[in-house]
Amino acid sequence: MDFGLTSGQREIRDQAARFADEEVAPQAAELDQEDRVPFETLETLSGMGFMGLCVPEEYGGAGSDFVSYALMLEEVSRADAGLGATLAVHTSAGTLPILTYGTEDQKTRWVPPLARGEKIGCFALTEPETGSDASAIQTRAERVDGGYRLSGHKQWITNGRIAGTMTVFARVEDKGVDKGVTAFVTSMDAEGVSFGKHAKKLGVISATTDDVILDNVFVPEEDRLGEEGKGLSVALGTLDPGRIGVAAQALGISEVAFRYATDYSTRRETFGKPIAEHQAVAFKLADMQTRTRAARLLTYEAAWMRDRGERVTEAGARAKLYASETANEVTHEALQVLGGRGYMKDESPVERHYRDARVTEIYEGTSEIQRLVISRGILREHAESLQLQDGAVVG
Structure with missing residues (x-):
């Protein structure tokens, strides 16, 4: 889904996708089983500029925008959501608060080592x-x-x-x-x-x-x-872009689960034809793809708004709420499509994606907190619209 993306953003996304497929995905199951952080992969990501992708060049970063960061995070999380979480926390929660709230001295001292990946946040x-x-x-x-x-x-x-x-x-x-x-x-x-x-x-x-x-x-x-x-104020302000990062992570999980279910369902046959041709499975695929694409639009919108300097409190909450719930639904349905194979650790990665999806509804604010944030925004906007109407009547 390329519409609205610049050539630079597409290039970053494609570079991240290749790296995810070639370097991250092959070791993801092993890292999951061994409870191990992929330090060598983090070093490589540092060399690619991904540890400080949306940090200005003057502070040691790559100087890209937040949309590019979300695209990168989605692709990495598609291969290994744990690595995606490491990157998201390092950037959104570990680095950006210092850029946003720090003094010039603090930015100069603390940010460059983080942006270059010399230190993790x-x-x-x-x-x-x-x-x-x-x-x-x-x-x-x-x-x-x-x-x-x-x-x-x-x-x-x-x-x-x-x-x-x-x-x-x-x-x-x-x-x-x-x-x-x-x-x-x-x-x-x-x-x-x-x-x-x-x-x-x-x-x-x-x-x-x-x-x-x-x-x-x-x-x-x-x-x-x-x-x-x-x-x-620092904590809550940090959570706004952080929730966009979680939404991007959830997108990666949804996308890989959908792809795996689609591929499996076109190869697995029952009653003389691929199970993808049975309506019960075909409709699952349709719902999985539709929800994933809708979540992607909400996530990209929130990242785009942040790049424009707009308030993203409600936009980030909407993206995080919908994308995280989508990840849980899509992985659930993907496991259902695979049946017993989806449930087995050594048969497919879907059971790992199913487990990874669950936390996206919890950290950076639960789904209940997101609904609270969104509803407060609705009421605030309604009150503001009433004030404008009253002003117009008085005028």
Whole structure:
């Protein structure tokens, strides 16, 4: 589906697709079984410029746009959704917050190593007792001479053990007064940073997910990201483009499951003809393709809006909601088309895609949170339209 894409965007997509088919897909099942991060693949992606694809050249990136980033992420995720998750968190959550909210000094110091892939980024917000309600985090940042001392427990941090740079959130305390949630950037080799439990997950297994422990970690004043007490704005602002990345990841999962089901159904015969010619299967394929294409349009629209500097809170939520639910439906139907072969690990990759799809409805905000975001946007737009109508009547 090339309409609306520039020649440069198509070139990036095609390059990513070739790399995914030739280098990523052949090792995906092995990585899934061994719970292993593909470090050599990440190094190759760095050399291709994909680790900082949408980062400006002045900060060490490739200088491409967000649409190109979404295209790349979709193709990589089609081969290995775990690698897609690693890339998405590194870029959307690990690098872009510093570009968006950082000072010029912070951008110059922290972003180039991330954009070049010399360091991996992670985003430490979730805690054992805090998920969707980010305002309830318990990690503390005590004000001290020259900066802050952070202590707390962060849970399920994607890229945790392989990251070199962390965007982390804590409640600032200054002489016993709670100043509110605040964002910081710190190195993962800072004294007091350690790792807790390594998560054993249902899917996206080649993306490492770990608990991060902060024990009196010193963060200098100049590495606070934004103002004190404004950390929730940083977190929520980071989730907007992050959700577009999850939508792209879900698209890749949907596309590969649809392709596999189509190919299998044209080769597998029952009652003297390919099962794709039986209406029960043919209609499944029709629904799978239609939903995947619709999700792709929502995802590309949200990425395009971000490139134009438009608000993408609701657009990202729509893309993430629809694409993630589509990935779960399409992989479900693909497994149904394959029957027993789809259920077996050594018979097809569909069972892996089925497992990988599930988390796309959970991280970067559950489907329920996306519906909340979208509905609030609808009500806000309605209220604004009423104000405009009232103004026109008064005028």
